[in-house]
Amino acid sequence: MVVYIVRRLIAAVLLLFVVTAITFLIFFGVPKLGGATPDDLASRYVGKTASGQQIHETAERLGFTDPLYEQYGRFIKGIFVGAEYDTGVNKDHCPAPCLGYSFITRNPVLPDLLDRLPVTLSLASGAAVLWVLGGVATGVVSALKRGSFFDRASMSVALAGVSLPIFFTGLLSLSIFSYALGWTPPGGTNPVEQDNPFDWAAALILPWITLALLYAAQYARLTRAGMLETMEEDFIRTARAKGLRERTVVVKHGLRSALTPILTIFGLDLGLLLGGAILTETTYSLPGIGQYAVLAITNQDLPKVLGVTLVGAFFIIMANLVVDLLYAVVDPRVRTA
Amino acid sequence: MRKTRVTAVAAGAALALALSACGSGGNDDGDGGSTSTPAFNAAVGHVYNPSDTKGGTLKMANDSDWDSLDGGDMYYGYAWNFSRLYLRSLVTFKSAPGKEANELVPDLAESLGESSSDAKTWTYKLRKGLKYEDGTPITSKDVKYAVARSLDKDILVNGPTYFSDFLDLQGYAGPYKDKDLTMANFKAVDTPDDQTIVFHLKKPFAGFDYLAMLPATAPVPPEKDTGTKYKEHVVASGPYMFKTNELGKSFTLVRNEYYDAKTDPDTGRKALPDEIDVDLNVNQADIDKRLLANDLDVAVSALGVTAETRAQVVNDPNLKQYADSSPQPRTWFTAMNADVAPFDNEHCRKAVMYAADKEGYLRAYGGKNGGEIATNMMPTMIPGFREIDLYEAKSKPNGDLDKAKDELKQCGKPDGFSTNISYRAERDAEKATAEALQQSLDKIGIKTELKPYPQSDYGKLYAGNVDYSKNNGLGLKIYGWGADWNDGFGFLSQIVDSRVIRPAGNTNFGVKDPKIDQMLDDALSELDESKRNKIWGDIDEQLMKDAYYLPGVWASTLFYRPERLTNVFISDAYNTYDYTTLGVQK
Numbered sequence: 001m002v003v004y005i006v007r008r009l010i011a012a013v014l015l016l017f018v019v020t021a022i023t024f025l026i027f028f029g030v031p032k033l034g035g036a037t038p039d040d041l042a043s044r045y046v047g048k049t050a051s052g053q054q055i056h057e058t059a060e061r062l063g064f065t066d067p068l069y070e071q072y073g074r075f076i077k078g079i080f081v082g083a084e085y086d087t088g089v090n091k092d093h094c095p096a097p098c099l100g101y102s103f104i105t106r107n108p109v110l111p112d113l114l115d116r117l118p119v120t121l122s123l124a125s126g127a128a129v130l131w132v133l134g135g136v137a138t139g140v141v142s143a144l145k146r147g148s149f150f151d152r153a154s155m156s157v158a159l160a161g162v163s164l165p166i167f168f169t170g171l172l173s174l175s176i177f178s179y180a181l182g183w184t185p186p187g188g189t190n191p192v193e194q195d196n197p198f199d200w201a202a203a204l205i206l207p208w209i210t211l212a213l214l215y216a217a218q219y220a221r222l223t224r225a226g227m228l229e230t231m232e233e234d235f236i237r238t239a240r241a242k243g244l245r246e247r248t249v250v251v252k253h254g255l256r257s258a259l260t261p262i263l264t265i266f267g268l269d270l271g272l273l274l275g276g277a278i279l280t281e282t283t284y285s286l287p288g289i290g291q292y293a294v295l296a297i298t299n300q301d302l303p304k305v306l307g308v309t310l311v312g313a314f315f316i317i318m319a320n321l322v323v324d325l326l327y328a329v330v331d332p333r334v335r336t337a
Numbered sequence: 338m339r340k341t342r343v344t345a346v347a348a349g350a351a352l353a354l355a356l357s358a359c360g361s362g363g364n365d366d367g368d369g370g371s372t373s374t375p376a377f378n379a380a381v382g383h384v385y386n387p388s389d390t391k392g393g394t395l396k397m398a399n400d401s402d403w404d405s406l407d408g409g410d411m412y413y414g415y416a417w418n419f420s421r422l423y424l425r426s427l428v429t430f431k432s433a434p435g436k437e438a439n440e441l442v443p444d445l446a447e448s449l450g451e452s453s454s455d456a457k458t459w460t461y462k463l464r465k466g467l468k469y470e471d472g473t474p475i476t477s478k479d480v481k482y483a484v485a486r487s488l489d490k491d492i493l494v495n496g497p498t499y500f501s502d503f504l505d506l507q508g509y510a511g512p513y514k515d516k517d518l519t520m521a522n523f524k525a526v527d528t529p530d531d532q533t534i535v536f537h538l539k540k541p542f543a544g545f546d547y548l549a550m551l552p553a554t555a556p557v558p559p560e561k562d563t564g565t566k567y568k569e570h571v572v573a574s575g576p577y578m579f580k581t582n583e584l585g586k587s588f589t590l591v592r593n594e595y596y597d598a599k600t601d602p603d604t605g606r607k608a609l610p611d612e613i614d615v616d617l618n619v620n621q622a623d624i625d626k627r628l629l630a631n632d633l634d635v636a637v638s639a640l641g642v643t644a645e646t647r648a649q650v651v652n653d654p655n656l657k658q659y660a661d662s663s664p665q666p667r668t669w670f671t672a673m674n675a676d677v678a679p680f681d682n683e684h685c686r687k688a689v690m691y692a693a694d695k696e697g698y699l700r701a702y703g704g705k706n707g708g709e710i711a712t713n714m715m716p717t718m719i720p721g722f723r724e725i726d727l728y729e730a731k732s733k734p735n736g737d738l739d740k741a742k743d744e745l746k747q748c749g750k751p752d753g754f755s756t757n758i759s760y761r762a763e764r765d766a767e768k769a770t771a772e773a774l775q776q777s778l779d780k781i782g783i784k785t786e787l788k789p790y791p792q793s794d795y796g797k798l799y800a801g802n803v804d805y806s807k808n809n810g811l812g813l814k815i816y817g818w819g820a821d822w823n824d825g826f827g828f829l830s831q832i833v834d835s836r837v838i839r840p841a842g843n844t845n846f847g848v849k850d851p852k853i854d855q856m857l858d859d860a861l862s863e864l865d866e867s868k869r870n871k872i873w874g875d876i877d878e879q880l881m882k883d884a885y886y887l888p889g890v891w892a893s894t895l896f897y898r899p900e901r902l903t904n905v906f907i908s909d910a911y912n913t914y915d916y917t918t919l920g921v922q923k
Contacts, residue, residue: 043797043841045494052840054491105584106565112585171622179630186632187623188398188616190586285619287586295402295585295618300793 001328008324012317019313020079024072027302038064044300045103061086062103075100099310100303109307113289118192120288123211123280124273126204130212131219132266138216139223140255146228158220161213169210170283177206188285207284211277215269219262226258233257260331263323271319275312375658380898380905380914382435386922388609388903393921395610397637400621402585404495407568408552409487412495414819415639417552418911421606422613423573423590424555427461427480427534428546430822430910432605432918438909439720439823441546442603445475445556445574449546456541456862461549463532468595469558470578476531478520479556482512485523487553489513492564497821499548505539518559541862543869547822576601576608576917587616607904609920622646629656631899634921639913641894647706650897660897662706663907666716666828667819667892669702669766671774672846673885676803677756677812684748686884687728689813692741692781696734697773698889702766706895710734711888714829715877718909721825721870727881730888741781753782756812759800762789767815770889774813785813801843814846817892823910825860825873833857833880848885 031041039052042059059065062085063074074083078098084091085101094101094108101108138158142151178184184206191203230236231254239249276290285291289308296304371384379385405411408424421429429444431437443449446461453459467475487493488501489511504525509515515522527535536545548554561572570579576598577590590613598608615637625646627633636642642650642660650656671693679685695710702708712726729737745751758774760767768789775785788811790799799805800814820828831837834857835849853876860872880886896913898905901922908915 040798044793058491107584167622171620171626174623175626175630179626179632186627188619283620283623285616285623287618291618292585298401 008321012321015317023309027306029068099307102301102303104301109304113311116289116292119286122191126208127211128270130208131215135216135219136223139220143224143227158217162217166279167283173206207280211280222262230254230258267319267323271316274315377657378661380661381907384434385905386903388920391609393610393923394612395921396614396633397635398616398619398624398633399637402617405568406571408555410493410495419916420552421917422577423575425574426554427549429550429604432915434906444604456543457538459536459545461534464600466600470573470593472595475556477528477534480534481526481528482559483557485512485520503538503542505537543864544826589614606917628897628899634902641896647895662893662895663912665892665894665912666823668711668716669817669890671887672814674806674812674847676807677810680812682748684744688741688744690728690884691737693887694736694773694777695730701769702890708890708893711891713877713881714886714888716891719823719828721873723874725878725881736777755784757788757810758785758813759788759811760815761792761795763792770815797842802841850883853879
């Protein structure tokens with residue numbers, strides 16, 4: 001078991017390196033292929049009125065004129081020991097791990113990301129709880145009462161939740177619950193800055209529900225399908241024959257077996273979400289990593305986009321690792337690997 | 338309920354009429370009258386819901402972010418408007434409705450600038466008793482330092498470059514490079530004593546007071562300057578100061594107790610709210626909903642309501658009474674590139690001027706809710722504006738194909754020719770304009786291909802790049818331009834002066850007329866305001882004769898004023914609500 005964990009950890013670290021290399025190549029190598037010169041790259045970071053000479057000096061100062069592998073080497077070195085960036089007046093220090101330095105806002109990227117992480121964490125975890133509980137419970141009941149009104153109705157609602165775009169449901173729910181009824185605070189309220197957990201939850205309840213609706217459908221259907229299959233198995237009949245309570249049969253024996261595919265998907269979904277729930281954060285104006293990503297892209301701030309990509313990749317890799325480990329817990333057959 | 342409301346409104350209307358009848362003759366503060374009855378455009382030219390009641394929190398939201406809160410590093414009009422809450426410049430625009438808002442009045446200075454007869458030396462005297470937010474006195478050296486630091490475009494990249502263009506710098510590059518905080522090498526600005534500041538220009542500029550208006554002249558204490566980090570806490574000289582500032586998220590202003598209203602008799606600032614909260618990067622559709630739900634007071638970036646909200650507001654009388662439509666000092670137009678044949682021949686250019694469908698152009702920008710058909714380039718509120726319709730934009734808004742074909746014959750292309758139209762891909766209105774132009778020009782045989790480009794690189798890499806435009810045959814370039822301030826120089830200089838053309842990053846897409854350059858120089862040294870204003874109109878007329886630019890739309894923006902706002906009026910200087918006079922009803 002320990003060997004398994006160590007092996008997976010090493011693989012995760014290697015994967016992260018590969019991701020950084022590919023990401024770096026995409027952001028700093030591909031523009032070169034498209035014919036962009038170091039001056040073109042640098043022109044993004046100077047004002048509207050910069051002269052050709054100023055642009056060229058900036059390109060040199062920011063290291064764009066160095067070969068790509070040197071720039072990448074500096075970037076990797078920065079992750080371990082930090083880096084210094086020449087702002088033209090003094091040197092700005094980017095402490096380790098330095099995930100990049102935005103030349104537009106003149107600030108290291110990682111502190112901004114860490115600052116915004118609590119909002120995205122709050123959003124993702126709350127929504128995850130809702131969609132897992134809601135989706136799985138609905139799926140179980142639907143499977144047990146297959147063909148009933150509940151089954152049909154819940155699957156339809158789930159389908160609606162998946163089909164309606166977030167910016168529609170989001171803006172609509174804000175209109176109704178925040179502005180017309182006044183039950184929830186307006187868009188743009190930062191949940192992490194609230195004084196008490198109740199206000200924190202109030203600022204997140206609408207985003208939680210709209211986000212959860214998106215995923216609950218998938219989980220409900222998956223659970224339903226898994227349960228339908230599992231409940232037909234012989235061991236279920238055996239369990240019932242042994243006289244176990246129906247609830248024990250369903251949950252301990254049925255659901256547990258149906259859970260593995262759900263676990264896989266959950267790992268992927270949560271990992272992706274931690275990299276930033278872009279649509280939800282923009283709709284509700286939540287200052288999380290997703291909103292940061294959108295702003296970085298709109299402003300063409302490449303170091304920021306690179307930083308967000310790396311953080312997102314980190315979470316996905318970690319989430320997959322955790323899921324793999326949980327497999328070992330849930331499914332004893334995996335433990336011996 | 339309904340009955341009571343109607344009665345109250347009627348009573349209110351009667352009272353307002355009575356008040357305005359009293360108020361409109363010889364009113365002291367010179368406003369254009371005032372009203373408290375909600376009505377469409379109630380805040381245009383009048384003060385809506387006048388009040389002197391202090392207190393409350395003014396809530397603002399921005400759909401994106403400031404370029405910078407640092408006075409030396411900002412270019413957006415709304416940022417300049419807002420900066421007067423926490424900064425004071427040498428002079429500023431008067432806070433009053435109507436035309437008065439275009440008057441410059443002294444702010445930190447006792448009076449407008451005193452000029453030498455050649456308009457190359459400008460002197461200002463600061464008032465006494467001016468203090469920063471921590472009680473330390475403001476001196477002329479602080480204003481000199483503020484101007485000095487704004488020169489360095491490596492550190493403060495966003496602001497305009499007018500000081501670099503006009504001051505006799507003699508190689509001085511700002512305190513970050515020069516490192517001498519006494520600024521001994523900054524000879525272009527003298528401070529003979531703590532109250533006096535003198536500017537030495539390298540060429541005459543009769544409109545220098547407009548540069549003294551810029552937030553770059555708001556004083557900065559040299560020992561507190563942190564360069565690129567100064568925007569995190571800008572030291573206040575105005576009625577408000579920063580309490581919190583979370584970059585990219587939100588900030589809060591509270592009263593600056595060291596601001597003395599007695600030192601501010603001319604500007605019209607009111608400083609009514611106790612606190613001002615501004616949220617950043619808020620979803621734009623959500624901002625509109627919050628405004629309409631009275632949950633938010635001001636959409637600070639002054640873009641106006643979205644197209645969807647506009648449609649909702651203008652069609653619902655209950656909402657329309659809270660809306661104001663403000664013409665903007667902005668013209669949407671299409672430039673013709675004389676580097677690309679056959680646009681080097683003025684008759685081919687005139688063919689386009691005649692053939693273009695002006696109504697289609699206006700439709701692309703939202704029809705009459707988006708503005709009006711422009712007959713010439715300068716927007717209507719610029720002093721010196723006169724209507725110049727050389728190509729029948731008013732009489733034949735769908736184009737005059739016969740005259741167009743005649744011009745084509747004269748330029749030697751009777752069967753038309755081919756070219757490309759460039760536009761900014763993210764802008765739906767520009768795409769619609771390109772399509773309208775394509776259709777109308779096709780009727781006289783001019784075949785065009787549409788070329789969209791990303792807006793952030795439009796000026797540096799594509800339409801504003803001389804070589805790229807030439808090599809890719811960009812004959813027609815769709816664009817728009819807003820005045821930096823409501824004055825002929827503020828609107829025209831960056832788009833018609835041939836001497837500002839550079840290899841890349843252009844805003845002048847190809848006007849090269851030495852006659853126009855000469856007229857610009859004449860206006861710069863003309864100290865008589867009415868003579869100067871006439872020259873702007875003359876430049877506009879020459880521009881239309883040259884046919885380099887096809888004017889499309891004089892833009893208008895629709896704003897929404899929520900019920901609890903008091904003292905609201907559109908400032909003709911900033912073409913949105915004046916942020917320094919707003920208050921809130923409790």
